[in-house]
Amino acid sequence: MAICQTKVVHAQAVADNVTHLKLAVPEGCQWMTGQFARIAMPSTAEPQWRCYSIASKAGADTLDFFIARVKGGAVSPRLCNLKAGESILLDTEMNGMLIESRLQPGGRDLWLLSTGTGVAPFVAIVSDESIMNKYERVFLVHGVRNWNETQYLQHVLKLQPKLRVMASVTRDAGALIDVRIPDALESGLLEATAEAEITPQASRVMLCGNPAMVKAVRAAMRARGIVSPRNGEPGQLLAENFWL
Numbered sequence: 001m002a003i004c005q006t007k008v009v010h011a012q013a014v015a016d017n018v019t020h021l022k023l024a025v026p027e028g029c030q031w032m033t034g035q036f037a038r039i040a041m042p043s044t045a046e047p048q049w050r051c052y053s054i055a056s057k058a059g060a061d062t063l064d065f066f067i068a069r070v071k072g073g074a075v076s077p078r079l080c081n082l083k084a085g086e087s088i089l090l091d092t093e094m095n096g097m098l099i100e101s102r103l104q105p106g107g108r109d110l111w112l113l114s115t116g117t118g119v120a121p122f123v124a125i126v127s128d129e130s131i132m133n134k135y136e137r138v139f140l141v142h143g144v145r146n147w148n149e150t151q152y153l154q155h156v157l158k159l160q161p162k163l164r165v166m167a168s169v170t171r172d173a174g175a176l177i178d179v180r181i182p183d184a185l186e187s188g189l190l191e192a193t194a195e196a197e198i199t200p201q202a203s204r205v206m207l208c209g210n211p212a213m214v215k216a217v218r219a220a221m222r223a224r225g226i227v228s229p230r231n232g233e234p235g236q237l238l239a240e241n242f243w244l
C-alpha cells in the first residue's frame, strides 16, 4: 500500500448525480487500463477508503473518475462536492479484474456492458488504441434509468468508426433498448439492435456495475459457453461488481 496525497485538477457535475473528477498523477504512479484505485477524503482522522474505476487509460495525464452520489453514502457525496485545487488521498497500488489482456485472444467483437458509473473503466478501454486495435467492433452498452445519466458520454468518448455506443434507458422514453440489459439480452433485443451475435468464438465480454446486472448477464453468458478465465483456463468474460 502506498498512500499519498494528490490534487483535484478538475471537478464537474456531468449528470444530476454523477461527478467527473480528474486528479493529478503522483510521481511514479502507474496503472493498467481498466483498473480501479482506492481514494479517500483527507480531512478525517480515520480515512474511509472506497474503490473507484479509473476512467483514463494507462499513461494518461490525469487519473479520471466518474463518481455517483449515493444517497446517504458516507463518502461519495463528499467526493462529489470536491472542487479543483482541493486535496484527496490516493492509494497508488491499483487493482482490478477488467484487464483486457486477461481475455482469451482472438475475439472479433468486444462487448462492454455497464450500468451507471460502471461505464468508467470502459471509457478508459475505448480510449486505449492498444486495446481497440485488437477488435473489429466494440459495443459499449450503458444501462441507466434516465437519459440525463448517460448524455455526458457524448463529451467524454472519442467517436471512432468501430465503436458503437448503445444506451439502455428504462424510465425515459425514446431508447432503442428500453429494458434492463439482462432482459434485452434474453429477449434478443440487444443483439438485434447491435446487429451482432454474442458467441464464444467471436465475442469477448466485460461487465461492470450493478451486481444484479453482472450476475444475470454472467449466467446468460455461461449458458452460451462464455466464462471467466479460471485456473489457467482461458476465458471470454471479465466482470467487476460495484457493491455486494
Ligand SMILES: Cc1cc2nc3c(=O)[nH]c(=O)nc-3n(C[C@H](O)[C@H](O)[C@H](O)COP(=O)(O)OP(=O)(O)OC[C@H]3O[C@@H](n4cnc5c(N)ncnc54)[C@H](O)[C@@H]3O)c2cc1C
Residues within 6 Å of the ligand: 036, 050, 051, 052, 053, 054, 065, 066, 067, 068, 069, 070, 072, 073, 074, 075, 076, 077, 116, 117, 118, 120, 240, 241, 242, 243, 244
Ligand atoms: C471495484 C470497485 C470499483 C468501483 N468503482 C466505482 C466508480 O467508478 N464509480 C462509482 O460511483 N462507484 C464505484 N464503486 C462504488 C464505490 O466504491 C462506493 O461503494 C460508492 O461510492 C458508495 O460509497 P459511499 O461511502 O458513498 O456509500 P456507503 O456508505 O459505503 O454505502 C454503500 C452502498 O451504496 C450502494 N452503492 C455503491 N455504489 C453505488 C453506485 N455506484 N450506485 C448506486 N448505489 C451504490 C450500495 O448499496 C452499497 O452497499 C466501485 C466499487 C468497487 C468495489
